[in-house]
Amino acid sequence: MVDSKVDLKNLSESRIYVDGVFDLIHWGHLNALRQSYELGGKLVIGIISDEETRRAKGICPIYTQEERAEIVMGCKWVDEVMVGVPYDVTLDFLLNTAKCDYVAHGDDIAIGTSxxxxxxxxxxxxxxxxxxxxxxxxxxxxxxxxxxSLEFERFYHLANENHQAVSSDFDKALKKNEHELLTEGLTDVESARQLGERHVSYPRCRLSLNLLSKFLSNKDRPGQGKVVYVDGSFDLFHNGHVRFLKAARALGDYLIVGIYDDQTVRTIKGSPFPFTNMLDRCLIVSAMKYTDDVILGAPYKITKDFVKIYGIDIVAVGKYSDSRLIHVKSNPLEVVENMGILRFVDSGSKTTSMEIIKRVSDRIVHIRDNVTDRCRRESIHYKAYE
Incomplete structure (x- = not known):
């Protein structure tokens, strides 16, 4: 929806400003950037400062403003990023500081610090x-x-004193995890009970192939260039992931990213992983400028046949990872190591998913109270669209 005063013909020559917190980045954030990009012109993204976010939402972001900026800058639809911008967008800020012609935002109301x-x-x-x-x-x-997950101590089997993943009864834990996939987040409500149905207590991704196609790259594989392959869960996507993808892409001419399905992630890391489903994770990875193709349901153990089928020349692995969470003891890289195509890359970031979880754990009481209130308000907002 465009204001009647906006000249659609001039949008392609304009600078369009979009701002946000962009904390714990998800596909909704990136879809907003995609839609703004398709308006035409230069896309300038403002990363709201940590302090402004605290004032407006009553809580500081999990990621720092620099980390959030790095993730957004990795998006293929973004031209410029401004770090530490105010929550309220005044006309003076839009025209003179951001030097933009228009501001774009979702079709929901945004309340500022005022x-x-x-x-x-x-x-x-x-x-x-x-x-x-x-x-x-x-x-x-x-x-x-x-x-x-933190409050119900569902991380209890992930690490021992030596920081190695353990599980006293992994088969039993896995069965429990599979059951949780079907029941987690489901609660009876009166209206649903009367209909004999179950009600989802939090919004879930309803992904269409049309949306997925808009995120995917149309780049053809190089005829003689090198194909690089990386894989992982890419859960709780952070700036370390972005740096890793960038470093891996620099090794060749075409980067294929393999994403483990939800069951594989639960098998190798245990409950409560993953926190975002495979399709959500696919959209995030696909939106990064370094990604040329994505394989959904990638195998944990890479075989010679897999390498041959996808024409892989290099398999890249990051220096820092959540390897201490892994239950499975076999080496998934043994084959490619023997083939001489394994490369270790240092992205320069030590950030891991477990570090993000620890940040939440350290502030859990404050975050819980704040999120409970926000979820209540979001639920009311979603119902208005039913």
């Missing part, structure tokens, strides 16, 4: 563009799952 619409001035000036908000995904829902 308690008013944070885009009020650009709206009144006819410089506001709305795109469709992505429903069924939010930072709050991911945080809710993290908090639930």
């Amino acid at each position: 308690g008013k619409d944070c885009y009020l001035e650009p709206k009144n000036a006819g410089l506001m563009i709305h795109f469709k908000r992505s429903y069924g995904v939010s930072t709050s829902t991911t945080l809710s799952r993290l908090i639930e």
